[in-house]
Every structure is written in structure tokens, then in C-alpha cells.
Amino acid sequence: MRLRLLSDRQCKWLVYVTMVTAYLAVGYWLQVRNGFILGDALSRVQASESVLYSRDPHLAAIGFIFTPLTAMLEIPVMLLSPFFPDLTARGFAGSVMSAVFMAGAVVQIFATGSDRGLPRAYTVTITALFALNPMIVFYGSNGMSEAPFIFFMTWAVRRLILWMTDDDVHHLVAAGGIALGLAYLTRYDAVGTVAAAGLLVGATTYLRAREAPRIRRALLDLLLVSLPGAAAFVGWAATSWLITGDAFGQFSSQYGNSAILKQSGGAAATSFTGGLAFAAVCITLLAPTLLPIALWAGVARRHSPHRGVLAVPVLMYGAVLAFQTYTFATGATFPFLRFYIAAIPLASTLAMLAVPEGRLTEPKRRGRHAPPTAAAAPYRSRVGYVAVAMLAAVAVPVAARGMMSPHYAPQEYALGAVLSPDPDSVSPQKAVERRIVATFSTEREIAKYLDSLDLPDSSVITDTVYGFAVVVASENPQIFVVPSDPDFVELLNDPSAHGIKYLLSVPPSGRGASDALNQRYPTLYDTGSDVATLELEIPNDGDSQPDWRLYRVHDPVNPMA
Structure with missing residues (x-):
């Protein structure tokens, strides 16, 4: 017509x-x-x-x-x-x-x-x-x-x-x-x-x-x-x-x-x-x-x-x-x-x-x-x-x-890795483009791992500064305690007493400095701050994304467990 x-x-x-x-x-x-x-x-x-x-x-x-x-x-x-x-x-x-x-x-x-x-x-x-x-x-x-x-x-x-x-x-x-x-x-x-x-x-x-x-x-x-x-x-x-x-x-x-x-x-x-x-x-x-x-x-x-x-x-x-x-x-x-x-x-x-x-x-x-x-x-x-x-x-x-300019279009130029993929290229720009496209792939894997543990609700504390990508990828978002929850501070202050199983942490540098877990426990990422023990360290494949550490919270009955 x-x-x-x-x-x-x-x-x-x-x-x-x-x-x-x-x-x-x-x-x-x-x-x-x-x-x-x-x-x-x-x-x-x-x-x-x-x-x-x-x-x-x-x-x-x-x-x-x-x-x-x-x-x-x-x-x-x-x-x-x-x-x-x-x-x-x-x-x-x-x-x-x-x-x-x-x-x-x-x-x-x-x-x-x-x-x-x-x-x-x-x-x-x-x-x-x-x-x-x-x-x-x-x-x-x-x-x-x-x-x-x-x-x-x-x-x-x-x-x-x-x-x-x-x-x-x-x-x-x-x-x-x-x-x-x-x-x-x-x-x-x-x-x-x-x-x-x-x-x-x-x-x-x-x-x-x-x-x-x-x-x-x-x-x-x-x-x-x-x-x-x-x-x-x-x-x-x-x-x-x-x-x-x-x-x-x-x-x-x-x-x-x-x-x-x-x-x-x-x-x-x-x-x-x-x-x-x-x-x-x-x-x-x-x-x-x-x-x-x-x-x-x-x-x-x-x-x-x-x-x-x-x-x-x-x-x-x-x-x-x-x-x-x-x-x-x-x-x-x-x-x-x-x-x-x-x-x-x-x-x-x-x-x-x-x-x-x-x-x-x-x-x-x-x-x-x-x-x-x-x-x-x-x-x-x-x-x-x-x-x-x-x-x-x-x-x-x-x-x-x-849109192909890294200087003027830092959020768009990685489209080149999607529109014209070249997996064999070793150029620095193509490497960065691939990392940008891979952003949040690591967070999806973390969510998949946590889902596989069959955890009860309110088991994992994370801040959504970076943790939003893990929460949104999970099949069971109820297992996460995040800053928008009214009892977030209470549970963060004493995770073991409230049944928290894991703390999902990022380095206390860059944007991670504003992460609520790092502000409450400044040495959490490095040492566990005497409240948790390192269970997993997860290097990140994405661009400008942090390497994650998953800490298991100490059992209040048996702190060494």
C-alpha cells in the first residue's frame, strides 16, 4: 500500500x-x-x-x-x-x-x-x-x-x-x-x-x-x-x-x-x-x-x-x-x-x-x-x-x-566488537571492546553459583554499587540482602546472629570505597575482618568491573567453622 x-x-x-x-x-x-x-x-x-x-x-x-x-x-x-x-x-x-x-x-x-x-x-x-x-x-x-x-x-x-x-x-x-x-x-x-x-x-x-x-x-x-x-x-x-x-x-x-x-x-x-x-x-x-x-x-x-x-x-x-x-x-x-x-x-x-x-x-x-x-x-x-x-x-x-570514538563515545564504541567481531585480533582496542561486551558475564556466573547452593532467603549481603548485576541475574533474588531493605544495616552489623551465610565483597578502592560492606568492615576484602572466611575469589572478565571475593560468615556457635 x-x-x-x-x-x-x-x-x-x-x-x-x-x-x-x-x-x-x-x-x-x-x-x-x-x-x-x-x-x-x-x-x-x-x-x-x-x-x-x-x-x-x-x-x-x-x-x-x-x-x-x-x-x-x-x-x-x-x-x-x-x-x-x-x-x-x-x-x-x-x-x-x-x-x-x-x-x-x-x-x-x-x-x-x-x-x-x-x-x-x-x-x-x-x-x-x-x-x-x-x-x-x-x-x-x-x-x-x-x-x-x-x-x-x-x-x-x-x-x-x-x-x-x-x-x-x-x-x-x-x-x-x-x-x-x-x-x-x-x-x-x-x-x-x-x-x-x-x-x-x-x-x-x-x-x-x-x-x-x-x-x-x-x-x-x-x-x-x-x-x-x-x-x-x-x-x-x-x-x-x-x-x-x-x-x-x-x-x-x-x-x-x-x-x-x-x-x-x-x-x-x-x-x-x-x-x-x-x-x-x-x-x-x-x-x-x-x-x-x-x-x-x-x-x-x-x-x-x-x-x-x-x-x-x-x-x-x-x-x-x-x-x-x-x-x-x-x-x-x-x-x-x-x-x-x-x-x-x-x-x-x-x-x-x-x-x-x-x-x-x-x-x-x-x-x-x-x-x-x-x-x-x-x-x-x-x-x-x-x-x-x-x-x-x-x-x-x-x-x-x-560512536566509534573511544574518547567521545566511551559507552558506544565497543559496538565494534559486536558489529564486526574479530576474535583473532590482538590490537589493544579490540581487546578492550571484547572486555566491554563481556561486562557482567562474571556476575552472571556468580549468581549461577549462588543459586546452585540452594540457599534460604536472606543468606547473602551485597551492596548494589556493583552487586546489582549479581542480584538481577539470580533466579532467587530473595536470598540477597541489599541496601534498599529496611533491615540492611541491622543485618550487616551482626551478620552471624541473623543467619547470614555469605558476604559478597569488592575491593575498597574506586567506586568500591562507597560499598556499604567496605565502610562497615574496612578490611573485609583483604582479611574477612574477623567476621568471615574467604571461600571464593572470582577474577572479573568485564571492563572496569571488580574482582569479587565471597566470604563465608562465621558460625555463631562455632566461630572457626
Whole structure:
């Protein structure tokens, strides 16, 4: 069936089903078949599993370092994990979540073009270039938080573009009341976007409303779009503080980014200008033609009554990029290419706005301050569409090349070991790639060994700094006592009296310095701290993963046993 014969609704469903299937297939191939799993994604799967299947199931087990929505979205998928163990052991539950939301983001990009009445072929082309960008494919399939975050951002941006066009208050409700609030609960990056949306909407309403009371109307619209995001900010901080004592665990906790950077010896920018330069290169790798497309859009819309719509993607996505650039340049976060992924939907949205539009979507309720609707041009040359599409297409090979850089893409470049395996190669880079792909294979073996012991519940204490990969791979997660358990400290303080059989420990260096077992028993890894005897030492095959030691807790009746 030819695409131009389908309605917009049918096209959206076709796009969604196609991309969900594609991203699920990639996720299964990467994570289940090849074992290429990112740590943050697997740790969220373990948090979701703890909510349902730990020795003390409770919602707070989801944790307070990350914002909660990504892990919460995986909980329904976890209901199937007893029937499909790879949902947890291989983190495939995260892939399901990512595929569902990244496919939704693809639909939002498509809808941005169909809302403008653009030619179907052009809309499909830009949508395909977005959907098939290798960064979008990877993060649409690996269980990280990028997929839901991009979905909520593209949804908010699209609805604000519509509001700029027709002044329909329903768009403000959708963008601010739902999308931006959920975006913050997905990633902290959204805090700048919530503020940017409020300033944009408030200023636009003030300039449009020519009669009094202009300030009150502007303030009401500002609150409508930004108050839910602000409420999410305050509510999550208050909840975290009440339960853990830390309002912003990501920044102040021993498990947060700042602590990890310090423990790992510092992977942040060497200087503020160096951080800015790094961010600029990352944005360029992901959207190399962003500036030409933006300039093209500005020139093309200079006489349009809807030229103000360009401010929406620039400010909204720009706030995310600015937040990431600033936090990296000031040493608060990591040199990861994925942190600048918002450049991809920014370029795609601008491409949808850089060409002549057709008949706009009819609003449910046109606002009184909507700008006049421009008549569709009777003839639209194909030159502009082809030129912008060609500019947008440059991003696909450039992003693929950028993902192969160990310096700019330390989390992505090991894909080379999966895409082009070369087991006989002795090059240092191939060796590192193989170790990255093998990450968590040792932890799965540890889980298999502990499962074989047929231990009772509450038999093994481990911290989830590293231990999450062991817990999530186990067929019986109830045997583990972890920091999210209310009685964790009590059992750790006197393991033998509470029937604990084993302590699973890591070296007290690097991130292991924050491990609760090492903090309670500083010499545990080396000597057993007079509470346990070494039973196994397990060298690690994974990259940047610790060598494990399994200690048997002394019998309280016969301490030498």
C-alpha cells in the first residue's frame, strides 16, 4: 500500500509498530544474544525487580539516585520475568521499555511534519533519518533513560509548536501538564527545559495579548506549562529527603555522580573551556548540519506569521544541551556522547520547520490570540525539500563514525566488537571492546553459583554499587540482602546472629570505597575482618568491573567453622 493513500492516523500506527518491532529486535540481538548491556540500564532493571521480587518488596526499593520513572515503567514488564528470565538477567525488560518510548518519539517527529501539512514523502524521509540514526537505534533498544526522555521532549515540543500556531490551551495542558512533568521524572536534564518553556510561553502570551491584564494572562500561561514540572521537582526531592535524608541523591549521595567521579579518579572536564569544547564536538558529531538547517529555517520563515515557532525547539532542546554542557564543564558529570542526544531531535524538528508548509492541522479550540493562518502556496518547489533532507541525511554516517570514538563515545564504541567481531585480533582496542561486551558475564556466573547452593532467603549481603548485576541475574533474588531493605544495616552489623551465610565483597578502592560492606568492615576484602572466611575469589572478565571475593560468615556457635 502506498503511504500517500494512508491517513495520518494510519501512518502513525504503521510507523509506531514498525519501529517498536525494529528496536525490540535490536535490543534482543544486543543484550540477549551478545550480552552487550550498559550498567545504568541493568541497575534500573534490578531496581524494578526489587519492587516485586526482593526479600522485602516495596516501591521505595526503586531507589533515589536516578529519577524514578524509567525504572517504574519497567515494573509491568517484570511481571513476565518468571516466564522469561532474560527480562532480568539480560536486562531485556529495559529494551522493551526503550523500544516502546523511542518508537513514540519517532511518531512525534512524524506528527510534527504532518501537523504542518508537509508532503508525505518529505515527512517520511525526515522521520526515517531520525528513527534510523544509529544513536537513536542504540538508545531505542538498550534500556537507558534516553528513550522516554526523548519521547516526552518531542511530545512537549510538538504541542508547543501547535500552541504557537493556534493558541489552543489544550496544547499547553499536554506539553506542561503531562509531558514536561514526566520528562523531569525521567531525567534531571528537564529542569532547564521546564524553565525555558515557562519563559517562552509567558513572553509569547504577554506579547500577543494587546489588552489588559497582559501580565496576569502571561503568568497564568506560564504556570500552566511549568507548574507541573516544578511540582515534580519539589515532590521528588521531598520524597527522596523523607525516605533517604538526601533531597538530591544524584548529586549528594555516596552513590551519585559527584561521588562516582571522585571515586574513579575524575573523568570530568580538565577545564571549563575544555568541557565546552568537548560538548561542542559531541553536538557536532550527532547533528553536524544543525547550524545550516537552523539558518535555512530562519531565512525561510522570516516573513511567515508563524516564524516564532522556531523558538520552541531551539529553546527547549537548547536548554537540555546547555544543562549538559554546563554540568560537564564544571566537573559534575561524565564525558558521554549520549548526554547530547537532544541535538538529534532538535535537528529533525528544525528540518520539519525549514520548508514551506501546507494546510495546518485544525485546532480543537483556536485561541483568541492565534496569529493569522498563512495560505498554503499553490506551488512548492522540490528544491528546498531535497536540500534540507540532504543536510539532515549527513547526520547518519557522521553519528555512526562518532560512536566509534573511544574518547567521545566511551559507552558506544565497543559496538565494534559486536558489529564486526574479530576474535583473532590482538590490537589493544579490540581487546578492550571484547572486555566491554563481556561486562557482567562474571556476575552472571556468580549468581549461577549462588543459586546452585540452594540457599534460604536472606543468606547473602551485597551492596548494589556493583552487586546489582549479581542480584538481577539470580533466579532467587530473595536470598540477597541489599541496601534498599529496611533491615540492611541491622543485618550487616551482626551478620552471624541473623543467619547470614555469605558476604559478597569488592575491593575498597574506586567506586568500591562507597560499598556499604567496605565502610562497615574496612578490611573485609583483604582479611574477612574477623567476621568471615574467604571461600571464593572470582577474577572479573568485564571492563572496569571488580574482582569479587565471597566470604563465608562465621558460625555463631562455632566461630572457626
